[in-house]
Amino acid sequence: MPKNSRKKSKFAVTIIIILMLALSVIALIYAKKIVETRLYPLKYQSLVEAAAEKHSVEPSLIYAVIRSESSFNPNATSRANAKGLMQITDQTYDWLRRMRKEPTTENHSDLYDPSVSIEYGAYYLSYLCGEFKHWENALAAYNAGPTNAKKWLENESTAADGKLITENIPFPETRKYVQKVLDAKKIYELLYYKN
Numbered sequence: 001m002p003k004n005s006r007k008k009s010k011f012a013v014t015i016i017i018i019l020m021l022a023l024s025v026i027a028l029i030y031a032k033k034i035v036e037t038r039l040y041p042l043k044y045q046s047l048v049e050a051a052a053e054k055h056s057v058e059p060s061l062i063y064a065v066i067r068s069e070s071s072f073n074p075n076a077t078s079r080a081n082a083k084g085l086m087q088i089t090d091q092t093y094d095w096l097r098r099m100r101k102e103p104t105t106e107n108h109s110d111l112y113d114p115s116v117s118i119e120y121g122a123y124y125l126s127y128l129c130g131e132f133k134h135w136e137n138a139l140a141a142y143n144a145g146p147t148n149a150k151k152w153l154e155n156e157s158t159a160a161d162g163k164l165i166t167e168n169i170p171f172p173e174t175r176k177y178v179q180k181v182l183d184a185k186k187i188y189e190l191l192y193y194k195n
Contacts, residue, residue: 040187043072044085044114051122060193061135062086062122064184065142068177074114083111086121096120099127134163139181144174 042048042063052059069087070076082089088096090108097104100123110116128138132149141149148171152158158168166182169175 040067040184040191041072042192044118047115047118048122051118054119055122055126057122057125057129058185058189058193060185060188061125061181062118063188064181065121065125065139066118067184068181074117075112083108084117085114086117086124088117088120088124092124093120096124096127135185136164136166136178136182137162139178140164140169140174143177144169144171148174 040063044066048059048062048066051057052062066072066085069082070085072085074085076085076087077083078087080089088111090111093108093111094104111120125138125142128141128146129135131146132138132141132153137149137153140152149164152164152169153162158165158170164178166175166178169178
């Protein structure tokens with residue numbers, strides 16, 4: 001093969017490699033955008049940010065709870081009749097309203113309103129963290145109820161140094177829930193809240 005042909009061939013291979021690398025970078029950027037917007041979205045951002053600031057709860061935690069509880073469906077209803085984005089039961093809603101010295105309401109459909117769900121969900125998370133000191137404990141209480149969380153904290157096989165051992169939580173649903181929320185929280189922090 002003539003020298004000139006070899007140079008042209010090497011140049012063509014180099015161009016193809018550069019193009020393939022550029023396409024790979026573009027594909028990675030696009031894949032990251034899909035993860036951000038579809039799997040870990042920032043829906044209801046102004047509501048989440050305001051509630052996070054008001055109740056001293058990290059936005060990443062609120063997003064992780066919403067993602068885990070309702071997958072951002074404001075009309076979600078659980079088997080336990082928990083409602084809305086943050087899956088609050090009627091009884092918990094009434095209790096939170098009394099704690100805030102607000103009148104109870106017969107209209108529990110308010111919980112399907114994203115602004116109500118996020119406000120009361122963030123308030124409840126803040127209360128639970130104050131009560132239970134660690135997010136693992138607060139999330140277990142959010143899912144299984146404060147009475148169960150307190151009982152588990154008193155047991156050496158499920159808690160150490162005032163903190164629940166996630167893998168030892170007796171309720172499989174709660175164990176998975178706490179881990180799911182904590183994992184989602186980490187991803188939200190990596191994607192959006194790096195500092």
